[in-house]
Amino acid sequence: MEKTQVESDKILIAYLSRTKNTKAVAEMIHREVGGDLVELELVTPYPENYRAIVDQVARENESGFLPVLKTKIQEMESYGIIFVGFPTWGMQLPPPLKSFLNQYDLSGKTVIPFNTNAGYGIGSSFETVEKLCPNSDILEGFSTKGGIERDGILFVMKGEKEIKVKSQIKGWLKRIGMI
Numbered sequence: 001m002e003k004t005q006v007e008s009d010k011i012l013i014a015y016l017s018r019t020k021n022t023k024a025v026a027e028m029i030h031r032e033v034g035g036d037l038v039e040l041e042l043v044t045p046y047p048e049n050y051r052a053i054v055d056q057v058a059r060e061n062e063s064g065f066l067p068v069l070k071t072k073i074q075e076m077e078s079y080g081i082i083f084v085g086f087p088t089w090g091m092q093l094p095p096p097l098k099s100f101l102n103q104y105d106l107s108g109k110t111v112i113p114f115n116t117n118a119g120y121g122i123g124s125s126f127e128t129v130e131k132l133c134p135n136s137d138i139l140e141g142f143s144t145k146g147g148i149e150r151d152g153i154l155f156v157m158k159g160e161k162e163i164k165v166k167s168q169i170k171g172w173l174k175r176i177g178m179i
């Protein structure tokens, strides 16, 4: 299908984050490119307990369940550039992001994924973003190692790691022409 570009350079940075690593990356991107920064929250939050959330997400991935988002984006049509941030969950795109990309039509917009994970990578998450945004211009994504909640390692975007990720983000944003 023909891609019709949205004539807007207004930026939205929408992200999902449980232990705040993806949130920290979203904030670093925001500092560089500006725009509106929005955390995606659910009507029914996930359980605090790690085993419980892992099991729930596995069931949701299996059944294709789309959790209802509490966060509503006002005037989505006014944005031309959408950064979407998420952790890897069960080697996939987290269900709330599937909800987000299902709910909003991002046709003609530029979509830029970013991710944190426990070291196993992005899995199928970036591919799923492409599948769910068939008429968007998807730019190179960014991914970095975040926490390992399974081993009790939660927030890691501080000290040396924070400095390193900030510089990697700058390099990536330059490469894709965002700064």
Ligand SMILES: Cc1cc2nc3c(=O)[nH]c(=O)nc-3n(C[C@H](O)[C@H](O)[C@H](O)COP(=O)(O)O)c2cc1C
Binding pocket: 016, 017, 018, 019, 020, 021, 022, 023, 053, 054, 057, 086, 087, 088, 089, 090, 091, 092, 116, 117, 118, 119, 120, 121, 123, 145, 146, 147, 148, 149, 154
């Ligand atoms: C339910 C769940 C499933 C996860 N599955 C994976 C996985 O498949 N691969 C991986 O590398 N990390 C996995 N992780 C770890 C997170 O991707 C990692 O800790 C990430 O940095 C968390 O981001 P956040 O702090 O923004 O929530 C999982 C975490 C949770 C809570």
